[in-house]
Amino acid sequence: MRPSDDTLAGYNFAYLDEQTKRMIRRAILKAVAIPGYQVPFAGREMPLPYGWGTGGIQVTASIIGPDDTLKVIDQGADDTTNAVSIRRFFATVADVATTEKTTEATVIQTRHRIPEKPLTEDQILVYQVPIPEPLRWMEARETETRKMHALEDYGVMHVKLYEDIAHLGRIATSYDYPVKVNGRYVMAPSPIPKFDNPKMDRMPALQLFGAGREKRIYAVPPYTRVDSLDFEDHPFEVQTWDHACALCGSTESYLDEVVIDDQGGRMYVCSDTDFCGDRQAAQAQEAAE
Amino acid sequence: MSSPIIEVRDLCKDFVLHTQGGVRIPVFNGLSLAVGAGECVGLHGPSGTGKSTLLRSLYANYKPDTGSVLVRHGDRLVDMATAEPRDVLAVRKHTLGYVSQFLRVIPRVPALDVVAEPLKLLGTSEAEAREKAGGLLARLRIPERLWHLAPATFSGGEQQRVNIARGFVVDYPALLLDEPTASLDAANRDTVVALIQEAKARGCAVVGIFHDADVRTRVCDRLFEIEGYRHAA
Amino acid sequence: MPFDQNTATPGDERPLLRVAGLARHYGDRIGCTDVSFDLWPGEVLGIVGESGSGKTTLLNTLSARLDPTAGRIEYQTRDGEVVDVYGLSEPRRRMLVRTEWGIVHQNPRDGLRMAVSAGANIGERLMALGARHYGGIRDQAIDWMGRVEIKEERVDDLPRTFSGGMQQRLQIARNLVTGPRLMFMDEPTGGLDVSVQARLLDLLRTLVGEMGLSVILVTHDLAVARLLAHRLMVMKDGRVVEHGLTDQVLDDPHHPYTQLLVSSVLQV
Numbered sequence: 001m002r003p004s005d006d007t008l009a010g011y012n013f014a015y016l017d018e019q020t021k022r023m024i025r026r027a028i029l030k031a032v033a034i035p036g037y038q039v040p041f042a043g044r045e046m047p048l049p050y051g052w053g054t055g056g057i058q059v060t061a062s063i064i065g066p067d068d069t070l071k072v073i074d075q076g077a078d079d080t081t082n083a084v085s086i087r088r089f090f091a092t093v094a095d096v097a098t099t100e101k102t103t104e105a106t107v108i109q110t111r112h113r114i115p116e117k118p119l120t121e122d123q124i125l126v127y128q129v130p131i132p133e134p135l136r137w138m139e140a141r142e143t144e145t146r147k148m149h150a151l152e153d154y155g156v157m158h159v160k161l162y163e164d165i166a167h168l169g170r171i172a173t174s175y176d177y178p179v180k181v182n183g184r185y186v187m188a189p190s191p192i193p194k195f196d197n198p199k200m201d202r203m204p205a206l207q208l209f210g211a212g213r214e215k216r217i218y219a220v221p222p223y224t225r226v227d228s229l230d231f232e233d234h235p236f237e238v239q240t241w242d243h244a245c246a247l248c249g250s251t252e253s254y255l256d257e258v259v260i261d262d263q264g265g266r267m268y269v270c271s272d273t274d275f276c277g278d279r280q281a282a283q284a285q286e287a288a289e
Numbered sequence: 290m291s292s293p294i295i296e297v298r299d300l301c302k303d304f305v306l307h308t309q310g311g312v313r314i315p316v317f318n319g320l321s322l323a324v325g326a327g328e329c330v331g332l333h334g335p336s337g338t339g340k341s342t343l344l345r346s347l348y349a350n351y352k353p354d355t356g357s358v359l360v361r362h363g364d365r366l367v368d369m370a371t372a373e374p375r376d377v378l379a380v381r382k383h384t385l386g387y388v389s390q391f392l393r394v395i396p397r398v399p400a401l402d403v404v405a406e407p408l409k410l411l412g413t414s415e416a417e418a419r420e421k422a423g424g425l426l427a428r429l430r431i432p433e434r435l436w437h438l439a440p441a442t443f444s445g446g447e448q449q450r451v452n453i454a455r456g457f458v459v460d461y462p463a464l465l466l467d468e469p470t471a472s473l474d475a476a477n478r479d480t481v482v483a484l485i486q487e488a489k490a491r492g493c494a495v496v497g498i499f500h501d502a503d504v505r506t507r508v509c510d511r512l513f514e515i516e517g518y519r520h521a522a
Numbered sequence: 523m524p525f526d527q528n529t530a531t532p533g534d535e536r537p538l539l540r541v542a543g544l545a546r547h548y549g550d551r552i553g554c555t556d557v558s559f560d561l562w563p564g565e566v567l568g569i570v571g572e573s574g575s576g577k578t579t580l581l582n583t584l585s586a587r588l589d590p591t592a593g594r595i596e597y598q599t600r601d602g603e604v605v606d607v608y609g610l611s612e613p614r615r616r617m618l619v620r621t622e623w624g625i626v627h628q629n630p631r632d633g634l635r636m637a638v639s640a641g642a643n644i645g646e647r648l649m650a651l652g653a654r655h656y657g658g659i660r661d662q663a664i665d666w667m668g669r670v671e672i673k674e675e676r677v678d679d680l681p682r683t684f685s686g687g688m689q690q691r692l693q694i695a696r697n698l699v700t701g702p703r704l705m706f707m708d709e710p711t712g713g714l715d716v717s718v719q720a721r722l723l724d725l726l727r728t729l730v731g732e733m734g735l736s737v738i739l740v741t742h743d744l745a746v747a748r749l750l751a752h753r754l755m756v757m758k759d760g761r762v763v764e765h766g767l768t769d770q771v772l773d774d775p776h777h778p779y780t781q782l783l784v785s786s787v788l789q790v
Contacts, residue, residue, distance in 0.1 A: 138635070151613045155650025159635070162642045162649065165656050166678045231656040307778030308785055349767060351774040374753045374767040375562050395727070395749065396720030410731075 014061040014094040020044055024062040024217070028208060031219035036181030037149070038132050043215035053086055053111060054212025056128035060109050063124060063208070064090065069097040071105035076113035076254065076271035083111075102274050112175075114196040116253045116275040119205035121222060127190045129211040132218065134178045134188040154186050157229055165234055174239065180227045181220055189226075195238045195254045200226040243268040248279035292361070293323035294463045294494035295347065300356035300370070302339070302346055316342050317518040320356070324463070329485065329495040331509035334516045340498045343515060344465050346370070347496060348387045349377045360385055360463065382410060387465045388456035392448040394441045400426065401436040404454040411459065418458075425454035428480055446472045457484050464488055466497035470504050482507050536598050538563050538704060538736050539584075544593030546583045552760040553579035557593070559755065559765065563703075566730060566737040568751030568768060570744060570783070576760035577740045578708060584738060585625055585706040586615055597622075600703065620650060624697030628709040630689035633696070634681045640667065640692055641677040647700045666695040670725060687718035691725065698729065705730075707739045711746055723749055744787055748772055756780045 012018065020042075027041035046054040064070065070090050074083040078100040086109060087098045099105050102115040109126040119125060135145040138156035148154065157178055164172045177194035181187045189200060190209060200207065200220060207220040220226060230236040244251045246267040253275055255268040270276035300320040306312050316339040324330050332340040345351040347358050349369040358369040362384045367376055369385075381387070386407075395403065404422035409415065426436055429450040435443065440451050449472050456464065466485070470478045478501065485495060485508045499505040505512070537560035545555040554576035561567055569577045582588035584595065586607055595607040600622060607615065619625075627633040634643050644663035645653070653659050664674050670691035672684075681689050690710060697705065710726065711719040727750060730737055741747050747754055747768060754771040756764040756779065764777040775781045 147612075151616055153616060153650065155646050158649035158654070159638055159642045159646050162645055162656060162659065163638050166639055166641055166660070230654075232654050233656050233658075304774075305776070307781045345773070350769050352766070352770055352776065375565065377767055378752055395724070397724040 011093050013066070014064055014090070015046075016044065016058065016061045020058075021062040024058055027217045028059065028062065028219065031208070031217050032206070032221050034185070035220055035224050036185030036187040036218060038211075038216040038218045041215055041217050043212050046212065047089075048085070050213040051130060052082060053109070053128040055210030055215075055217070056109050056111070056126050056212075057086060057089070057210075058212065059126050059208050059210035059217060060090065060107060061094070063126075064094055064096060064107055066094070066096060068106045069099050069104055071099050071102065071108045071274075072110075073108065073113060073115070073272075073274075074111045075256070076115075077273045079273060100274050102272075110192075112191050112193075113254070113271060114192055114199045116270070116272045118199075119203060121204045123205040125203075125205050125207045127192075127207065127209045129188065129190040129209045129216070130213070131176075132188055132209065132211040132214050132216040134176075134186050149185060152184070154180075157186055158231070161229060161231065161234075165231070171230065171234055171236075177236075178229050180229060182224050183227075186229070187218060187220075187226075193239065193254055194228065194236075197226070197228045197236070198238065202226070241268060245270045245276060245279075248276045248283065250276070250279060293325050294361050295322075295324040295496065296359040297322040297347070298357045298359070300343075300346065300353050300358065302342060302351065302353045315519070317515065320515070320518040322513055324494040324496055326462075326492040326494055327489050328510050329489055329497065329508050331505050331512045332496065332498050333512040333514050338515050338519065340515055341467060344387075344467050344496065344498060348381070348385065348465055350387075382407070384461060385463045385465065386456050386459060386461035388453055388467060388469050390449075390467050390471065392440060392452040392455075394439065394448070396441070397439055399437045400431065400440045400443070400451050403440060403451060404458055407455060407459045422454065422458055425458055426451070428484075429454055429477060430480070446474070446477075449473065450477060453481060453484070457488070460488075460491060461493060463494040464496075466495065466499075468498050468500055470499065470501050478504060535563075536604070537561055538565075538598055539738075540596040541584065542594045542596075544580070544583060544595065545591045546579050546588060547591040552576070554583065554757070554760045557755075557762055559762075561704075561736055561738065563736055564734045565753065566735075566739060566751045568747035568754045569738065569740045569757060570742060570747050570754055571757035572742060572783070575757040577742075577757055579760070580757065581706055581708055581738065581740045585623065586619055587625075597704075620647060621700060622703050624702040624705045626690075626693055626697060626705065626707040626710050628712045630681065630686070630693045633693040634689060636680065636682050638680070639678045640672065640681060640684070643681060643692060643696050644699050647696065651700060662699060663695075666699050667692075669698075669729070670695045671721070685718075687714055687722060690714065690722055694726070694729070698733070701733070703736060705735055705737045707737060709741055709743075710739070711741070711743065719746075726750060744772060744784065756783065 024041055027039045031039045044058060046057055048054060072083040072087040074080040077083065090096055091098055102117045106122060107124050107126065111128045133145055135148055135156060137160055139145050161171050175193045176188055176191045177197055179187050179189050179197060189197060202223050202225060204222050206222055209218045228236040241255050243255060245253060245255060247269050250270055253270045253272060256271045257266055257268055259266050298321050301318045302316045304314040332343060334340060342351060346353045353370045356370060359366045360369055360380055362380045367380050369377060401419055401422050404426060405418040408418040408421060431447060431450055440448050453469055470481050482504055489495060539561040542558050544557040546553040557580060569580060571577050583590050590608060596604050597607050598604050641660055641663040644666050645659040648659050648662060664677055667674060667677060672688055672691055681692055684692060711722050714722065723746060739750055751768045754768045755762045756771060758779045764771055764780045771780060772784055775784050
C-alpha cells in the first residue's frame with residue numbers, strides 16, 4: 001500500500017488492490033511451479049472489455065514495480081491502439097517508465113507475438129490469452145479437459161493435426177500451435193504465429209500467460225523445454241517468406257503483408273516494429289559513415 | 290461293453306409353464322441309459338412321449354430337473370445336466386455333435402461355411418475344412434452352385450441336408466440325431482444311413498430318433514423304449 | 523483330436539473378468555443389484571431384458587463408467603496381473619479401458635467424434651497410445667476400414683456423411699484398432715434396418731471369433747442374443763433372474779419372466 005503522489009488520486013499503485021495482487025502472485029507462483037498447468041484465479045473486472053488483454057493486464061499489474069520499464073506490443077507493434085492504451089494505462093496508474101525498445105524493457109506485455117530480439121533472464125514476457133485451453137477444440141467440457149490434463153490423456157491433440165494433414169496435406173495450424181511444456185502439459189501458446197514457437201523453447205526470460213475471460217494463469221519458467229506437437233513424418237515447421245522486409249531487408253523476421261494502395265499493391269514488412277526500426281537506424285548510420 | 294460314452298442316470302424332466310398358470314407337464318422320470326462306443330441307440334415310442342426332450346436334454350439344450358447326463362469328454366466325464374456353460378460348450382465343440390430337425394440359418398453365411406464352421410472352430414485350416422465340407426455337401430447331393438449361397442432361400446430338404454453335413458463334418462465321439470432323414474428322398478436317406486454307419490465304424494456313439502422303420506433297422510443296434518419312464522400320472 | 527486348452531480343462535486358467543455382488547443404486551431405487559459372474563477369455567455374454575430392467579446400468583457399471591454402490595470387479599490384464607477395476611487409480615483405469623477394453627454404444631454419436639474424419643476416428647486410440655507416424659496411423663485406419671467393409675475412399679469423410687450401419691461399423695473399427703481383449707456392446711444393432719443388422723451381426727460374429735474377443739453384450743433382441751452370445755443373463759427389475767447357456771435359456775426357460783419374454787417374441 002504505497003501511496004504515491006504521482007499516480008492518479010484514489011487509485012492504488014498499478015490499479016489492483018494489494019489483496020488482489022497477492023492472490024494473483026500466488027497463482028503465478030503455482031503456475032511457475034507446474035510449467036504449462038492452467039491455474040484458476042479470481043479475475044477482476046478491469047476498465048476495458050474482455051478480449052482486450054484483461055488477463056495480461058492483471059498479471060502485469062501484479063508483478064510490476066516502480067523501477068520496472070514496460071513495453072507493450074500488439075501483433076508485434078508498439079503503436080497500435082491496444083498497445084498504446086495499455087501502455088498509457090500503466091503510465092497513469094503505476095507511474096512506471098515505458099519504452100518501445102525490447103532491450104530496455106523489464107516487463108513486456110504482448111498480444112500475438114514474441115519480439116524478434118532474444119529475451120534475457122532479466123525480462124518477463126506477459127502474454128494476453130483469449131482461449132487458454134488447447135483441448136477445447138476437441139472437447140467442450142471443462143471437467144473433462146481438466147481430467148485429460150491430469151491424466152496426460154492427449155491423444156485428441158494429434159487427432160486435430162491428423163485432420164489437417166488428411167484434408168490439406170500438411171499441418172495447417174499456423175498460430176496458437178499447441179506445445180508440450182517440460183514434457184508434461186500440453187499448452188496453448190496464445191495466438192502467436194507458430195513462427196514464434198521455437199523462441200519459447202528454453203527461453204531465458206520468464207513467460208507468464210493471463211486469460212481474463214476464462215480466469216486462468218499459466219507459465220513457462222526460464223530455460224524450460226517447449227516442444228511443438230507434430231508427427232515423425234510431418235515434423236513441425238515454421239513459416240517462410242519469398243520476400244524480405246521492404247523496410248529493413250530482414251529475411252529472418254516474421255513479416256506482415258500490408259496493402260498500400262487501392263490497386264491491390266502490397267508490401268511485406270516486419271511485424272516487430274522495434275526490431276525493424278533498429279535495423280533501419282543501423283543501416284542509416286552505416287550509410288552516413 | 291467297455292465304459293459308455295454317454296451315460297444317463299436317473300434323469301427327470303418336467304416343464305412348468307408359468308405363462309399358463311404354472312401348469313406342470315411331466316415328461317420322464319428315473320430314466321437311465323448307457324451308450325457305448327460304436328453303438329447306435331434308437332429312441333422309440335409314440336410321439337409326445339419325450340424322445341426329442343430326452344435328446345435335447347442330452348445336449349444340454351434342455352435342463353433336466355434331477356439326474357445326470359455323463360459324457361466322456363477326453364479323459365474325464367462331464368455331467369451335461371450340471372456343468373458350467375463353458376464346459377458344456379467345450380463338450381459340444383469337441384465331443385458331442387447334434388443334428389437338429391431344422392437348420393438355424395445364420396444371415397449372410399454361405400452353405401459351405403455353415404458346414405465347415407464346426408471344423409474351423411477346432412483349428413482346422415480354412416482350406417481343409419472347406420474341402421471336407423464340400424465333400425459332404427456333394428455326397429448329400431447339394432448342387433455346387435448352391436454352396437456359396439446362404440441357405441435361407443433353400444428348400445426344406447436342402448436345408449436339412451446342409452444341417453446333416455454340418456453335424457457330420459467333425460468326427461465327434463458321440464452324435465445325437467433328431468429325425469435326420471425326415472424330409473429326404475430315398476437316395477439321400479441311403480447316404481445318411483451310410484454316414485451313420487461310417488461314424489459307428491470309427492467308434493462313434495449314436496443316439497437318434499428315426500421315424501423311418503427301414504432306416505431304424507439299418508442303423509440301430511437296439512431301441513430304447515421311452516414310454517416306460519413316463520411319470521405315473 | 524486336438525484339445526483346446528481354453529475350454530473345459532480345469533487348471534491354471536483364470537476368468538478374464540470376475541464380478542462379485544455388484545450393485546448400483548440410485549438413492550433408494552435399484553439400478554442393478556447382486557450381480558455375480560465370471561467371464562472367460564473368448565466368451566460372449568448376453569444380457570437381455572426389457573427396457574428399465576437394469577441392463578444398461580449394469581453394462582455401465584461393468585465397463586468402469588458408473589461407480590458401483592457395492593461389489594467388486596476383478597480383471598486379469600494382458601500381463602496376467604489381476605486388478606480390482608474400481609480400486610485402480612483413475613489414470614490406470616483409463617489406461618486399462620483405452621488399451622484392453624472397447625465400448626460400442628447403441629448410438630454411434632456417443633462413440634464417434636462426428637466432426638473428425640473416419641481415419642482420425644480410427645487413429646485416435648493409436649495416437650493416444652503414442653503413435654506419431656501419420657502414414658502408419660493412416661495405413662492402419664484404412665486396413666481397419668476394409669475389415670469392417672467401409673470403402674477406403676471414405677477415409678477422409680466425416681462420420682456424419684455415413685449411413686447408420688456404416689457409423690456403427692466405424693465405431694467398431696475405432697475400438698478394435700488397438701486389439702482390445704474385452705468389448706462392451708450396448709444394443710449394437712439397435713435402430714438399424716434388418717438387412718443392415720444382418721451384415722453387422724455377421725461382421726461381429728466373424729471378428730469376435732477371429733480375435734478371440736470376450737464380449738459383454740446388452741440387447742433386448744433375443745435373436746441377436748442367440749446368434750452372438752454363448753451365455754445369457756436375463757434381467758428383471760435390476761436383478762438377474764436366469765443365467766445359463768444361451769440356447770438353454772431360450773429353448774427351456776425356467777423363470778416365469780424368461781418364459782414370458784421368450785413367448786412374446788413374434789415368429790417370422
